[in-house]
Amino acid sequence: MDFDLTEDQRLLTESVSRLLGDTYAFEQRKQLLKTPTGWSETLWAQYAELGLLGLPFSEDHGGFGGSAVDVMLLMQAFGKHLVLEPYLSTVVLGGTALRLAGSADQQDEILPGIAAGERRLAFAHYERQSRYDMTDVLTTAKASADGFVLEGAKATVLHGDSADTLIVSARTAGGRDDEAGLSLFLVDANSPGVAKRGYTLRDGSRAAELSFSGVQVPRDALLGEQDNALPVIRRVVEAGIAAGAAEVVGAMEAMQAMTLDYLKTRVQFGRAIGENQALQHRAAEMMIALEQGRSMAMLAAMMVDEPNAAERERNISMAKVGVGQAGRFVSQNAVQLHGGIGMTEEYAVGHFFRRVMVFEHLYGDTAYHLDLLADQVA
């Protein structure tokens, strides 16, 4: 047990904080939000230069062989600055799918490109009707003479509008809600029959609805085992939960700092509002929630590579619940303690609030994961 950062981890967080401190001030971010893609190609190239885009990949693939804890530290910094670039979708979700299920050829072809900043991925799994159910997949892939033909639609695909490579789940066998019969495919986003409708989520980040109409993919587009993709899909989602949990911790840190600052400077009735014990105690409760949430994000990072599936899934669910509840408490009270100014688009706290809100509704919300845990009580 050791909670200290290694020298490498210290350097990583320092260099990332420096870069984001220079480039991600609130006003700069607002300009980014107005661009058509909603994020910065220039920064993406800088992430590549810093080695961030290959952080969890092996050195053979142009990466750093970083651990889940390294990714956690990076995502925490991203959360603190509300980074908009498609890191989660490309490196975490896409990268995890390729690392776990990709053939040597597939990994060699794609991972170095990600690390170099030349390729971007999106994970197209959930559908409009599926909500949080991982097995509720209606998109189909029918075997054809030289591969498969994809038919169907995907919803809330993070950064699905700017990815060049899509990882698409589809049924090769079975029906809705069946655990077996799912397969993953690597699909060129510009293939004939792929249609995209990009949009922004409530936190300003980009997503897309994708549809697949008679999309032909070759046999070697299959990623991992045919009919048995669910274990990989689960682990990709778990990696997304662990990374997103760390982002929420970063966002909570930012909201806590902003709120404390406000409590110390805002004067009402002739004194700083932070001199009121009711508000002091709320601030202490926010700190307590933040620390409990941080512990749970650490748990997620610690468990994301755990080989025992039951143990891993249970702990990731716990982390999602813990971070979800902490995030809600901290963000709601951050707005409350700011008063009216916290309600305005012009002020940063509401942007952090919405980042936390969006993450809570990805990959199973608090109620969903609590229910999964309740199912296991014995």
Add this chain to the structure above:
Amino acid sequence: MDLRFTPEEVAFREEVRTFIAENLPRETRERMRLGYRPKKQEIIDWMRILNRKGWAAFNWPQEYGGTGWSAIQRMIFLEENLAAPAPELLSFNITMIGPVLIQFGTQAQKDHFLPRAKNLDDWWCQGFSEPGAGSDLASLRTRAEKDGDHYVVNGQKIWTSTAHNADWCFCLVRTNPNAAKRQEGISFLLIDMKTPGVEVRPIISIDGSHHLNEVFFTDVRVPVENLVGEENKGWSVAKYLLGNERTGIARLGSSKAAIRRSKEVAKEVRMKGRPLIEDQAFRTRVAQLEVDAKALEITQLRVVSAYAKAGGNKPDPVSSVLKVKGTELLQNSSELLMDVGGPQAMAVWQAELAALTNEPEIGPEWAPQMAPAYLMLRAASIYGGTNEIQKNILNKAVLGL
């Protein structure tokens, strides 16, 4: 950063668990499993078993008969002891007066009191709170006036846990009522409870038990060699005592035991025609508490590990997080257990009473201690610095408000 236990730490946990399993008297374990608090003699017996093993003074330096364990090992030991469930080490002896004497005591005080404290030859109690000095401890008024080679003590203490069992009391007294600051006129005295003029009166708490007391001092003569530290410098001794080792403050093992027990009993009782354990609302409540316990467990590891890293001599204000969340979890888990018991948990007819009258006990064996535990644990967010005071500490020491 490595968030896993080392193989050595895992092996240590196993060693502790095995020792407790093999050496905890069966009757004590069985009574505690049903929620009864250990009797005085059970606590003494268990402390002596641990002392023979060399584990009673788990947090003292080795030169004073301690273990030399790391902060993580100390935490593992306490958790295993609570989860067994075994009687807790008497905190007055082990985490309070022991470390205080090691830090501030004279050689004679150390030589005499330390071996007796860890073998529970002396049962200590804490004379801090007074009717007018609760959270605001520095307003205490119990007087100690020098008379030759004695202090003469007059005044009253309250909420003195286990004073009726105690041989000795470490006490905060006012030696200089005219000091510029209230904190500067206070001294730390060791008082033999058998001294003439010491009177202990019971306070029965809402759980029906006698745990708390009032202690009255009337012209109690205390030899000057029983002063700890310097005269009028007792406040810094008290601050050291309150801030010292707070590894065990969350008492997580105890909450875990209550959650486990809730699940066991939920298999025996029914809800709408099915075992309660199958009810999803109940299961969700359990799941929530297990999530809370997990978060607390990791936060505790972080605090303990940071404390060890800092040299282990400065109290970490973040341990107030452990106090608040730990006591909330204790309260919520005891509440769950009582709710599982339902109406059966409401009867006062206890085993002791049944034995006296030769009548069978009312209700199942798991029922009698559910409500008392719930009731007693209302105090958890009051003692050791109320949870509101803990939030004040966080504000002052961490948040700068």
